[in-house]
Amino acid sequence: MENSAIEKSSYWSDFEKIIFRFLFIYLLLQALPLDWKYWRHVFTVDWLHPTLTDLFNVSRYTPQLFSIYNSGDYWGLNTFVDWAILAATALIGTVGWSFFDRRTPRNYDRWYYFLRVILRYRLALGVIAYGFLKLFPLQSPAPTLSDLNTPYGDLSSWKIFSLSLGVAPSFESFLGLVEIIAGLLLLYRKTVFVGTFILLSFTGNVFLSNLAYEGGEAVYSLYLIQFALVLLAYDAPRLYTLLTLERTAVPVRFKPKYQTKYGVIGRKVLKVGFLLLFVVLYGQKAFDQYQAGGYQLPTASGLLKEGFYDVSSFVYDGKELDYGDENNVRWQNVVIEKWPTLSIQTRTRLKPAMHPVEVISRDDADRTYEFAGNGARRYYRCEKSNNGELALIALQTQNKLTKFSFTEVQASDSTVQLIGQDNTGKAINIHLRKIDKKYLLEEAKKVGRRSQLIL
């Protein structure tokens, strides 16, 4: 049956009003984009040609009083200081509001409704933006050749989490789909309870995964969870009455009455605009990015032939070093990626670079995903300089072997000879031999686990 707009106010006790005032101010301060730093960012976006990065960053607003936008401690513990200040502000606001508002009757149902609208859209935006990064498996790409050649114990737990998701893109897509569907359910008043129920389970799991795997987005997921909890609190009592108390349950039929036709049109425009911008356009951009090779890994093409190479000879400062070299200068093996990255395994390990927060970088040079959380391999960017030299520039700041430059590069189908010097000026002559390595991960996928496999 069709429900007409109903604006009959219900009874609110004084206590409920006070709680509501506090939550109203606190949640609006959290959810509404009031932070000027955010707007400075929004105005730098070319809105005629927005990129996935732009839209993603727009989706991810959180009030940042004490931290610099996109800094390392973004969503760190200092975020809770921000939250405490917002709560304190809300407390002062509540006292003021309660003092001045004793006489005038207010329609709290109406206010509650609009608070919920804002929270619904804020939450939907947050989860849909992340959902598309999983639906088109961008967030966790398939492991690189270097990852496949890294001992399990030399990966950070966060990296293992991401790689483990990356080996099953269908599962990643499924997770993204769940997130998007739940987000869309929030946009329709009557299905909000289904959407929040799914999201509380989903985002609750994301929150705990971030804690367990030392990811950087525990705070952001908590930020979204608080909105979901407030949304569920609205419907929970009714469902509890019906399902647990097994008593007659009364629906809520409050719908705001728009005074003018502009209100009705405005509502439609905002809703359709949201869908066009953050579902249709954003989805399209995410798909384009997926087609273009994602955003976690560089997309330029490499300078040498991709593959896993054994270092069959390593002449350092005129002396041939054998595999068992104790000085740990010798390279053990080399991976040349499809893009201009080369990774080396020596016998010593590194403290790995971390990669806590999801960042969508437009330029290859800013993409840190491939070496983040890897402590066994040294990553280098390959560059060809004007005089024809091949330079390897270390990507990890912890790597002391910062640079190699090769004046002579001789490559055949299965070998590469590199002659040049390291960053201390010592002459090196390296011979690489390509190994046609078969990976169990790939081979078992082809034949299935119930077959005989010799590797």
Place this chain on the structure above:
Amino acid sequence: MDSPIISPIHSSVLEGTSQSTSDFSGHAWNKGRKFGFRLLFLFFVLMSIPWNVRWYTDLFAIDWTSLHYRDLYDIARFQPSFPTLGKWLPEWYGYADWIIVLLFAFVGALLWTVIDKKTQNYRKWYYWLMVIARYRAGIGIIGFAFTKVLPVQMPYPSEGILNTNFGDLTQQKIYWLSIGIVPWYQVFAGIVELLAGSLLFFRKTTFYGAALLVGALGSITFVNFAYDGGVHIYASYFVLFGLFILSYYVPDIYRLMILEQVTIPQYYYPNFQETWQYVVRIGLKATVLILFLGVLFYVQLLNFWYDPYKQPSSPGIAKLRGYYQVEEFYLNGKLLPFNPNDSLRWQDLTFEKWSSLTFKVNRAQALDLSNGGGNPIRDIDRTFEIAGVGGGRRVYHYYADTTTQTLYLEDKNTATAHFPAGKRRRGADYPNRQEAKQTAVEDVYPADWISSTAWQHIGNEDHMIDPRGTTARRSRDFAKTSLPIIRNKMILHYTTDNDGSSVILEGLDESRDSIKVVLKRQDRAYILTRSTLDAGSYDRKK
């Protein structure tokens, strides 16, 4: 029509929107609905009955005075399986058994329709069907839950696995390990399952239990498809039960939330008037709660502490633990210099904290692609550390004669094992079900390769764990003879300095060639951080 509003959120009640009364007791169901119910009733009852004779023999073989967690787990774990009938059907991703049940239910429902002309509705039957479904799903999922609540289902990676490259693991292994590295998260996943199951035991919380069950197991089903995990059927079994239970509440929720009508729940409950009925109900319920929430927790805790079922439980030699670099390797007296590509030389050796020695050789071997699960009792059959692991890693179980400092080693990878001449092999004995091209051979080691004196020194494996972890099931298994297969074997004598940082292994390898291995322990600092929650006890003083 007006009722007390429990909710702090207020709404104004409008008159004239009461729900229809078609569901009230006594009202007749139409033919289609009655047939549908008969079909569902038979389907879910057949799905809730253990069809395997083994389930019953196992049940009666349980020694209740010395319980093993698996005794109760096996009661909770069953699903319809008709191997003889299933042969005639296509595989349907393994769902053929469900189709068979559905066919039986369909035939049954037809007969029922012919016989039963009188019944107006099945409200009462529906209630009892819900009881069956709730308890079947609840008990089943709790059996699973405790192996996560006390995290043993996905063990923390062994040192051997920590030194195996990411690409040298199967997808299934990668997923299992990704949970194994975060035991506290595994506990959380277990609690979700435990909560889902427990909520199903009570009528007033059934809805929440079913919703959790569908969410959690739906995700696990997908994981099993995506990672080739192999338990997608059993996981989706719970999704099916959960959806069925949820469907009971859907009409009311739809009416309240979507149609926005005042909703009066009309749940049928049996009225127990006789005392005995009341006693039986409480008695049965209490038995389930005590057995599957109390006793199962306790025996699972003992398993977690002393005998975690997926990792070997006997402690390894205390001195010989850790990651070792192979400094020198002699084969038949000849030194092989270190070269990662050498197909004979050992590299990357680990002594686990339990009774395993692992090392890497750059030579292909047949791999164990199973998930390393099941119900192994002997350490040599606990294959999680080798199942789904490639990269040339060899994992050997050892019995240690500490008096003569001799290790008697056997390859844990049964895919490399041979089959003794004159014996019929059963597919179930091997992890890879497909026929492996294995020829019958004679063992290069004699049958008494471990002398009786050595056995006296080694002792009884059954008693190598903490006495608090011993169970009747464990002892019963040790009393049986082990699988008739010929594994790779080695006999190595070890000498070591005081703290075990330098070790020399000398003896015969799997081809009875003489080897000498000089080892030096490395301070191997892994990036992966170890959790505070760690299964098993391997540092027991003798």
